[in-house]
């Protein structure tokens with residue numbers, strides 16, 4: 001069946017692969033990895049290490065948004081930029097796994113964006129907050145759900161301050177949101193895995209350990225002729 005896919009255009013090939021991996025017994029699409037945790041807990045630090053160590057195995061899922069692109073942002077790289085009418089139409093059609101409105105703009109994860117990544121035999125990473133997690137769970141997304149926990153609120157505050165990306169007001173908002181995120185994240189049953197990000201290398205090894213089987217599966221599939 002693999003021979004049949006050879007020589008086809010990328011689009012047809014990935015559609016064929018999607019078909020094969022969806023319908024052939026024993027073959028499954030790579031499961032998305034949902035990474036959640038309070039702002040400053042170290043989510044992006046951890047998944048950037050994965051992206052670097054395993055090129056071609058993971059891809060950060062690109063969200064859709066109605067906000068205007070900022071200088072330097074590219075459509076399809078940071079976000080898929082679409083207008084509000086189109087977004088609302090897509091929501092009606094059930095195209096979004098999750099969506100939310102922040103400061104007058106809509107943000108969301110489209111099912112198609114995720115499936116395209118999976119059909120290329122790549123594991124999508126979703127960096128979403130607990131509200132997003134609640135929504136993707138409602139949509140019955142079969143994913144690996146991982147919560148990243150800071151060692152304490154004090155350490156979280158120190159890390160956010162030393163990152164120097166927030167105004168004092170934004171920092172206070174993030175810290176107060178962090179308490180709610182932690183309450184949901186640490187509640188038994190909400191996440192399959194909880195990683196305390198104290199020592200970065202230890203936390204990363206734990207993350208890798210959780211995903212190593214999925215990484216091997218993707219790599220094995222990539223090496224097939």
Ligand SMILES: Nc1ncnc2c1ncn2[C@@H]1O[C@H](COP(=O)(O)OP(=O)(O)OP(=O)(O)O)[C@@H](O)[C@H]1O
Nearest residue numbers: 038039040041042043044045159163197198199200
């Ligand atoms: N284990 C660690 N030890 C010390 N510093 C860390 C550790 N993990 C992350 N950091 C630092 O803490 C800061 C916050 O990490 P990061 O930006 O990865 O958090 P985040 O969860 O992705 O935040 P946001 O949701 O706001 O994007 C960064 O400056 C990062 O370098």
